[in-house]
Amino acid sequence: MHRGTGEKTMIELEPIGVIHSPFTSRGSAPRQGRSCSEPMKIEIYPQFVPGLGTMEGISHIWVLYWMDRAERDILFAKRPDWDEPRPVFTIRSPARPNPIALSIGRIEEIEKGIITVTGLEALDGSPVLDIKPYVVEIDCIFDSLNPFEKK
Template structure:
């Protein structure tokens, strides 16, 4: 089965290289940027300005390799890819929840980015705590790394 997606915009961030990027939006206090929506999709932004956070779904265009076993940034043990947030996926689709600062026409000003500059945006959705938050969620092997994400940046392991 072939599946084809088309970008609806581009993500503009301060991160020009895969190394030294935050590994998750929560790992850096502030990383401002923009999401530039292509003109044919701007009408879809109506009413988005009432939300404080949005979910960005994007194509991780700089990832060239796939691996089903990886050593993630917050651990030293090899793990199954689908039990991690590693980018070396069969379908390199990224997901980040970012703070929405303001909407100005077709430009979304955001903060708390962890995305490479020039990344193609596939979709975006409002973050709704009542829908998206799970207070009883278990986090498996990441439990021992709880609280370690602040200040963590990427290295060259997933080039």
């Protein structure tokens, strides 16, 4: 909510669950989850389990989670293969003012409030903020530009 120039609004988030991952420290997870075949378990807290329904017909989900071990006080980041740092809002670095991750997980299994997925790059214990179904017709923009494409 915007309240005017220079005024901040406090935002309160309640995690809906936690990610159980084989990756335990910064640098141990893959740079992008899409190439990760390691299964991870998303434990949905009991009060939110009814929100899962059956998830019938859903093969992939967007997982929004908090990168709780990321740096929050930098606005430029650099990968080893880049010549210069880039502004954080133009890249996918975990280091950013609000380290919210957005990853697509492939559902492998759902059982008793635990969603087993592949395709995430989360660290063990990362708080889950939300999950949403991935819908090709809405989420895939075929003519989008690639900011990382070499020119």
